[in-house]
Amino acid sequence: MPLLAIGFVLLHAMSILLLPGHAMAASYVFLVVAPLLACAFAVRRGLMMGLAPAQGWSLAALSMLLWTLGMASSLYQDLFLSNSNLAPGETMLLYILYGVPISYAVAIVGVESRSHIQRGIDAVLAALLGYLYFVLMFSWTTLQGVSSQQSAQMIAYMFDVENAFLAVMTTVRFFAADAPRQRHLFAAMASFTWLYGISSAYYNHHVALDISPNIGTLYDVMVDVPFLVFILMAWRMPSRIPLTLNPPLGLVRFVRIGSPLLLALSVLAIALLVLRQRFALGVAGVVIAVIGYGLRSILSQVRQIETADRLRSDHTMLAELALHDGLTGLLNRRAFEEAIGREWRQALRTQQAVSLLLIDVDMFKQYNDRYGHLAGDACLRDVAAILTQAVQRPMDLLARYGGEEFVLILPSTPLAGAKEVADRLCKLVRQLNLPHDDSPIQRITVSIGAASIVPTHDALPDALIASADRALYEAKRKGRNRFELAT
Numbered sequence: 113m114p115l116l117a118i119g120f121v122l123l124h125a126m127s128i129l130l131l132p133g134h135a136m137a138a139s140y141v142f143l144v145v146a147p148l149l150a151c152a153f154a155v156r157r158g159l160m161m162g163l164a165p166a167q168g169w170s171l172a173a174l175s176m177l178l179w180t181l182g183m184a185s186s187l188y189q190d191l192f193l194s195n196s197n198l199a200p201g202e203t204m205l206l207y208i209l210y211g212v213p214i215s216y217a218v219a220i221v222g223v224e225s226r227s228h229i230q231r232g233i234d235a236v237l238a239a240l241l242g243y244l245y246f247v248l249m250f251s252w253t254t255l256q257g258v259s260s261q262q263s264a265q266m267i268a269y270m271f272d273v274e275n276a277f278l279a280v281m282t283t284v285r286f287f288a289a290d291a292p293r294q295r296h297l298f299a300a301m302a303s304f305t306w307l308y309g310i311s312s313a314y315y316n317h318h319v320a321l322d323i324s325p326n327i328g329t330l331y332d333v334m335v336d337v338p339f340l341v342f343i344l345m346a347w348r349m350p351s352r353i354p355l356t357l358n359p360p361l362g363l364v365r366f367v368r369i370g371s372p373l374l375l376a377l378s379v380l381a382i383a384l385l386v387l388r389q390r391f392a393l394g395v396a397g398v399v400i401a402v403i404g405y406g407l408r409s410i411l412s413q414v415r416q417i418e419t420a421d422r423l424r425s426d427h428t429m430l431a432e433l434a435l436h437d438g439l440t441g442l443l444n445r446r447a448f449e450e451a452i453g454r455e456w457r458q459a460l461r462t463q464q465a466v467s468l469l470l471i472d473v474d475m476f477k478q479y480n481d482r483y484g485h486l487a488g489d490a491c492l493r494d495v496a497a498i499l500t501q502a503v504q505r506p507m508d509l510l511a512r513y514g515g516e517e518f519v520l521i522l523p524s525t526p527l528a529g530a531k532e533v534a535d536r537l538c539k540l541v542r543q544l545n546l547p548h549d550d551s552p553i554q555r556i557t558v559s560i561g562a563a564s565i566v567p568t569h570d571a572l573p574d575a576l577i578a579s580a581d582r583a584l585y586e587a588k589r590k591g592r593n594r595f596e597l598a599t
Contacts (some may be wrong), residue, residue: 113347117340121483122144126331135328135373141188143332144180146339151176152302153346161293165231168221168297171213172346176339184207189575190327206531208245212238214301214595218281219375223368230372233404236373244382244397251389252287268316275309281374286369288359291501300345308338355447436485437512439489440496446513448519452573455509455523460567467522467530470500470580471537474557474592476516478550491546491556492516502533519580527564533559534595552593559587563598570572 120142127138151413152172164404185203216238220231248270252263282302289295311334319331383397435447443451452468459466473479473495480488496510499518503510513519520537522530538558546556561584565576578599587596 117344120340121333123335124336125330126304128328128330128332137163137191138327139332140183140191143183143335144187146331146336147176147180147183150339150346153181153343157296159345163581165216166220166223168217168301169346171217172297172301173220173343175210175213176342178206178210182210185329189305205246205249208249208274209242211278212242212245214278214282214305215241215375215378217301218278219284219372221285221297221371222289222291225413227415230408231293231397232374233408234375237379237401237414237558240397241277241295241375241379241382244386244393244593247386247390248382248529251386268313270310270599271316272313272438275305275312277378279305279309282365282476285371288363290364292358296345296348300342303592304338304342305346307341311335311338335553337471371404372408376401378407379404417525440493442500442510442518443509443511445511445513447511448509449541450576451511451521455521456573456576458569459523460569462524463566464524465526465527465564465566467527467533467562468574468576468580469520469522469530469537469595470513470577470584471518471520471563472559472561472584472588473516474588475551479548479556482550494544494546494557496558498539498544502537502540527562530562530564531595531597534562536594538595547587552591557593559584559592560594560595561585561598 113260122357124139124142127142128135131138154169154176154308158167158173161167161169162168182203182205185206189203193259201220205461216234216491220234221240251269260436282298284293286302287300289298298420313329316335319329323329323331342556379397381399383394383401385394387394387399435443435450437444454464473492476488476491479491479525492512496512496518499520503520507523508591509521511521520533522533525533537560541556541558542553544556548554551557561580561582563576563583565571565577587594592594
């Protein structure tokens with residue numbers, strides 16, 4: 113592909129040298145074909161990566177097409193109308209408008225979570241930018257062309273400003289790109305805009321306005337170069353485009369947030385220039401640019417608030433899930449450990465007793481071996497449900513302690529109260545009548561160890577848990593299906 117590009121340039125130069133009588137027509141062929149090929153390669157890359165405007169390649173193709181139309185208009189003026197004017201208005205406008213799709217790409221490509229309303233606002237701003245260019249351009253020229261050398265110079269300077277703006281913005285987007293597709297797009301755009309800006313400035317100021325006002329000299333060859341470089345960049349795969357070493361996250365975020373502002377600033381700048389010629393239109397442009405960007409900012413803030421609310425909701429849900437047992441729906445051991453510490457501190461302040469029940473499903477291993485693990489899971493869910501129903505006070509906390517064990521915290525409850533609750537739980541589980549052929553009474557039962565303590569500063573919650581565990585062991589030793597109180 114690089115050799116073909118070099119061959120294109122050489123062929124262009126040879127056609128001018130070998131056909132001096134038809135140098136203008138021959139040169140125009142190459143000057144139209146080069147941007148047209150660039151447009152075709154942008155469409156080709158767009159078909160591979162997506163033709164949606166948010167992907168950028170369709171906008172690049174539109175930019176190249178506008179420039180092609182500008183050159184075709186120039187060809188028509190020179191060859192068919194014999195218009196020797198330096199800057200026919202129709203032609204100059206198309207050259208100016210080529211930058212609008214690039215400005216639009218800088219504003220929207222890589223900007224995430226964009227709503228249809230925001231896309232509509234950006235489209236309105238882009239259309240307004242094109243119209244203001246039209247008005248500004250025709251303040252210096254007419255369809256026939258400029259009336260003075262000074263007007264031609266003003267148009268050349270306008271091109272310089274536009275090209276410099278596009279080159280800087282596409283370069284910033286390239287250095288802030290953290291995705292291969294965006295990096296590829298803006299590498300091609302930045303390469304093109306810099307080369308085009310330099311060659312255009314030289315050609316407009318030193319060739320068209322001084323050395324050779326007509327097409328058909330070897331200077332024309334320099335116009336091919338930016339388009340051929342764009343073609344080479346569009347041809348390359350994204351993975352082969354170099355990336356600055358991990359662009360700073362702050363820069364990436366800043367550019368993504370600030371890119372939409374560039375379109376509004378472009379409209380604002382052109383509107384201020386139009387103020388002298390058409391005051392009302394200039395003011396309208398300023399107002400629309402400010403309101404348009406303001407609406408975009410409001411919509412972005414609304415979306416950020418919605419996202420933050422969703423994140424908070426998800427965080428709350430995840431926090432709840434992290435504290436609950438997936439099988440039984442009860443609080444898990446982590447939640448119990450947080451709760452026992454909290455209740456211990458509260459009891460320490462009030463000097464009231466806190467009681468603890470450790471509840472173990474009797475002979476659960478044998479139940480799993482006989483009926484299977486699915487039946488074992490169902491058994492644990494049923495036991496958890498009946499234990500939950502038996503908890504009568506909102507302050508009491510029931511959790512799955514691990515395996516077939518459950519734990520119940522009874523704040524502000526002495527041992528006598530714990531005894532009543534333990535007795536009730538044993539009876540309710542028996543009344544479930546869940547079959548268990550390996551149990552002495554042929555059904556599921558529980559053993560419970562109960563302990564109660566008034567906390568002191570030199571004791572820890574582990575002392576209460578250890579007492580309840582010893583009582584549970586004693587209940588199992590004495591035959592299960594019962595509760596024991598810690599002494």
